[in-house]
Amino acid sequence: MFSLGNIQILHMNHPDAVKEISICTSLDLGKPSYQVKERGPLLGQGILTSNGAIWAHQRKILAPEFYMENVKNFMSIMVESSNIVVDSWTKRIESEGGVVDINVDEDMRSFSGDVISKACFGSNYAKGEEIFLKLRALQGAMSKKALSSGIPILRALPTKSNREVWRLEKEVRALILKEVKEEKEQTSKDLLEIILKGAKDSETSKAEMDRFVVDNCKNIYLAGYETTSVTATWTMMLLGSNPEWQDRVRAEVLEVCGGQMPDAGMVRRMKTLTMVIHESLRLYPPVCVISREALQDMKFGDIFVPKGVNVWTLIVTLHQDPEIWGSDADKFNPERFANGVSGACKHPHVYMPFGVGPRTCLGQHFAMAELKILIATIVSNFSFTISPKYIHAPALRLVIEPEHGVNLLIKKL
Numbered sequence: 001m002f003s004l005g006n007i008q009i010l011h012m013n014h015p016d017a018v019k020e021i022s023i024c025t026s027l028d029l030g031k032p033s034y035q036v037k038e039r040g041p042l043l044g045q046g047i048l049t050s051n052g053a054i055w056a057h058q059r060k061i062l063a064p065e066f067y068m069e070n071v072k073n074f075m076s077i078m079v080e081s082s083n084i085v086v087d088s089w090t091k092r093i094e095s096e097g098g099v100v101d102i103n104v105d106e107d108m109r110s111f112s113g114d115v116i117s118k119a120c121f122g123s124n125y126a127k128g129e130e131i132f133l134k135l136r137a138l139q140g141a142m143s144k145k146a147l148s149s150g151i152p153i154l155r156a157l158p159t160k161s162n163r164e165v166w167r168l169e170k171e172v173r174a175l176i177l178k179e180v181k182e183e184k185e186q187t188s189k190d191l192l193e194i195i196l197k198g199a200k201d202s203e204t205s206k207a208e209m210d211r212f213v214v215d216n217c218k219n220i221y222l223a224g225y226e227t228t229s230v231t232a233t234w235t236m237m238l239l240g241s242n243p244e245w246q247d248r249v250r251a252e253v254l255e256v257c258g259g260q261m262p263d264a265g266m267v268r269r270m271k272t273l274t275m276v277i278h279e280s281l282r283l284y285p286p287v288c289v290i291s292r293e294a295l296q297d298m299k300f301g302d303i304f305v306p307k308g309v310n311v312w313t314l315i316v317t318l319h320q321d322p323e324i325w326g327s328d329a330d331k332f333n334p335e336r337f338a339n340g341v342s343g344a345c346k347h348p349h350v351y352m353p354f355g356v357g358p359r360t361c362l363g364q365h366f367a368m369a370e371l372k373i374l375i376a377t378i379v380s381n382f383s384f385t386i387s388p389k390y391i392h393a394p395a396l397r398l399v400i401e402p403e404h405g406v407n408l409l410i411k412k413l
């Protein structure tokens, strides 16, 4: 146990204890209240940080949208956004000649932001991008005041940074609601439309409906953007450093896609690429800790957790424990996933890049499809190696990201 200020934390990393947490379906094990307070302007009462009946209701409405059947509808957007990356690199290579040293982070971010904007706002995605930029600014403003957020009074004072946060929060809300109004006049099949329909079918007051729509749009953006882009960046770094795996992935993509753009059936058949992404998520899980709060007194096996105590499970240490993964735990070896996650190690339930239990990532099929389509498109157009400029320095920010970015030497095939 340890405490951060007045927040009590129980660190539970024993595989048996982790199993207890992962099978716990009680609504009494919820998202920590300190997160709700700290991230209020960013996340509101959306699916990410809400608890109890409010969470269960939002999950029920949103979950079907992310079933594999529906993710297929977004694949053409993913292909389109991957082609933007390919075109931009091709132009750079043509103008600079031969092999070009590219810092790929920004391109991976643009890809992920582009996909999520188009998926949320359909044909109005330019507006979606405007909302997205404001959300990024809000995120930045919130991280500036992170130090003061532990002191409740400072959250309510009209300091310069609080005023900036409040202004951005209002602007994002107004922009999303404006989109909603325009959306009602069209018939589109984007995520906003589904969120709207869910809100209409269930909420009573207009204020409640607006809150549901605004908060969940913000939540999906924030949950799906950086997690996916940083995974793409780490996977590129690993493929750049392991040419034999890059060749294997390229051979598979050529065989499965035969020069066509990937579709749902092809994405399903990319086994080697799936193994590579799983290994990348094992070594660099973007979300490094799963945190919960006991909203009532609870028991996990013989461990008693009093109400109000937080439980933390550190994904990043579980994913690299030699007792669990063997002596090559810190090595890049996608082969360990040859028989799926269940065959990869002694305690497969501790592999949890997408979280565990009822709060597991809603967007995991969406994210895997995005990553496979992007990487498949890249390897069929380019070969790449790690640049001498690359400095290996994973840093813990909102997600685990490369401190100095990832530079690759990229060549057109």
Ligand code: HEM
Binding pocket: 047, 048, 049, 059, 219, 220, 223, 224, 225, 227, 228, 231, 285, 286, 287, 289, 290, 291, 352, 353, 354, 355, 356, 358, 359, 360, 361, 362, 363, 364, 366, 367
């Ligand atoms: C590689 C990419 C991604 C990773 C590694 C990832 C990881 C995670 C993790 C670990 C959680 C659970 C957090 C917890 O239990 O405390 C989570 C939740 C969630 N993720 Fe993802 N995620 C990714 C992409 C996405 C995408 C693309 C979307 C949506 C388009 C998304 C939507 C969500 C939502 C809505 C939740 C909240 C679920 C709930 O609380 O009921 N994620 N994600």
